[in-house]
Amino acid sequence: MQVQKRYTEVINRKFPEAVVIAIAKDQKGKYNPITLGWTMITSHQPPMMAIAVNLNHYSREVIEAAEEFVIAFPSSEMAEAALFYGTHSGRDIDKFKEHPVATEPAVEIDSLLLTDAVANFECKLEAELETGDHMLFVGRIVASHVNTDPTVRRVYTLAPGYKMGAVRPDEN
């Protein structure tokens, strides 16, 4: 049975939601990470992924200018960093300086990979679409990297209020 309710109430049933961190270089030369839950794979051949970035976020202008970005799948151990990058703006601070994590240069684009992430995808901006209050950035994946440790798990938002962890209860 289904009961009709307000969208804002119903959408809270989406959790757990996978989290990514997108990293792009700003025009001052600073690499800026942003944490995102609104993300999806959009094509297999060629491989593409999309991220939805609020029109007012600093990352919106950074990605538009850079035309390239990394999408990292942070591990459950990176929950604190994901929360920090998702609650501070690169307009005000250097997020990697204030909350450092291990990084390494991307191979095909000018951006950074997150060394301890489950995976990293280097993307060239293929298309963008304004959808309401967010910009949808579609990236064509030009290089993919996976953690050599097969036991690392992705981090998810488990409930409203940015409660984050792994999806299996014994991993939280």
Ligand SMILES: Cc1cc2nc3c(=O)[nH]c(=O)nc-3n(C[C@H](O)[C@H](O)[C@H](O)COP(=O)(O)O)c2cc1C
């Ligand atoms: C778990 C989590 C998920 C988030 N998902 C999104 C998202 O999908 N889209 C978005 O625009 N902001 C999202 N945010 C908020 C941004 O990460 C946050 O506003 C960030 O500070 C923007 O950084 P910037 O100003 O450097 O671009 C999320 C934050 C968290 C903690």
